[in-house]
Amino acid sequence: MNIHLIAVGGKMPDWVQKGYEEYAKRLPAECALCLTEISAGRRGKNADLARTLNDEAQRMLAAIPKAAIVVALEVDGRAWSTERLANQLQDWMNAGQDLALLIGGPDGLGDAARAKAVQCWSLSPLTLPHPLVRVIVAEQLYRAWSILRRHPYHRA
Numbered sequence: 791m792n793i794h795l796i797a798v799g800g801k802m803p804d805w806v807q808k809g810y811e812e813y814a815k816r817l818p819a820e821c822a823l824c825l826t827e828i829s830a831g832r833r834g835k836n837a838d839l840a841r842t843l844n845d846e847a848q849r850m851l852a853a854i855p856k857a858a859i860v861v862a863l864e865v866d867g868r869a870w871s872t873e874r875l876a877n878q879l880q881d882w883m884n885a886g887q888d889l890a891l892l893i894g895g896p897d898g899l900g901d902a903a904r905a906k907a908v909q910c911w912s913l914s915p916l917t918l919p920h921p922l923v924r925v926i927v928a929e930q931l932y933r934a935w936s937i938l939r940r941h942p943y944h945r946a
Contacts, residue, residue: 792888793823793931796853797924798846798895800827806921813928821883821935823928826853830895839897847900850892858888860907862899863927865917867910872944875930876937893923 802810814823828849831842854860859882870878882889891911892903904910913926936943 791821791883791886792855793817793821794826794853794855794858794888794890795823795893795924795927796826796828796850796890797893797920798828798850799830799920802921802924806925809925810928813925813932816932817928817935821879821931823931825924828853833896843894843897843900844902845900846895847903850900850903851906854890854906855888858890859885859909860890860892861909861911862892862904862907863894863913863923864899864904864910865912865915867912869912869914872930872933873937876934879931879934880938891927893920893927895920 810825814825817823828846831837831845833839833842892899892907894900894903913923913930918926933944935941
């Protein structure tokens, strides 16, 4: 299974790139993590935010691999413990399909992207900066995988 992290935004700070890459490279081929960056739409004083979110959503939808399970990362989604995420990761792996995780930009996900998701996952009730979400998701996926494989990384 390939896990496609489809995220709005590009040109991330070096610490974001390094953090994401550190955990992505630790994941084995059985659940390889791949990042697809969707350029953020124009934002500003007179920007049409609804149109911007819709444009971003359309580009996200185009990046989703055919037949992939789609999960939106949303503050209003369901919060999972790390152990629950490990069980969810096992279910996704057992499904035999790729997984697409959608991370919106500074204003969240467009309606079309949210509608495509079969699940909404919340990392926290806190509002997190979207660059940091990439690092957290990569680390939590690695931690979930380590639980499934009884790797010593997770020591709870």
